Amino acid sequence: TARELLAAVRAHQAAVLPHQHVSLARIARRTGAGALFDTLVVFDVATDVAGLKRPGDTLAVTGIVNEGAPHYPLTLVVERTPDGRPRFNLIHDAELLREPGVREILRTFTRTLTDLLTRPDAPVGGLAS
Template structure:
């Protein structure tokens, strides 16, 4: 189920980082807590449209891709240290966002790089889809995707504009109560 978070946008503005940096940092610490580790890797979707490829502005089709996000921190690091590290990591991998996950796996020598995913589905605002004179009213946009990862955090906009989080999980690997605890973290 989706959980709206009232103050996430204000907190992100206060920290001076993009929403993706804040969410990636929070997800890293959540996974770190679950896995008892300060070095985690998870996947994150990117639009691929920002890739530095010749002619990309004239290309038609989906460019969405999943990239690995690695976050490492020490017990002495502050939240701002982690935010800064994640922000630097995002900047470093952005130029390579068009490289396929399969290729990254082959080049790294690793099979599966991660088993959790963060998806940002915030580009579409229901209010932006309304036009004067429309008789059909869009009241909500729901992600019905079924990712093949055991645990996926979906970040989306509620109809009122607030950021909300939805956790999609494999019920055979994770009990509902545990999933709710992870989402609440």
């Protein structure tokens, strides 16, 4: 079920957390593998600019802007809006992925995430179908 899948992912993440500092370049060298993946998921957890300021700070953060271009054909960025809702942005390499396909990926992602949250006891194969 979706609930079991999420529990397994949580357990796996907890198990590998002590190794989160290991770089992808080091993993690739150690495994002898070529490209490890071509998709990136980023969770933006520092969007609360006011929350970054501490008592006594003399340097103020006035805004955070991501102006860099990812080096992956497809990047999913998960941000929090000022009112606390999640916002999902797909950044893609237009030379490799066409806009209609990227929109369909985002729709499928949204349906799947919605199903995970609203139907946790559904079989995984039935999500977003």
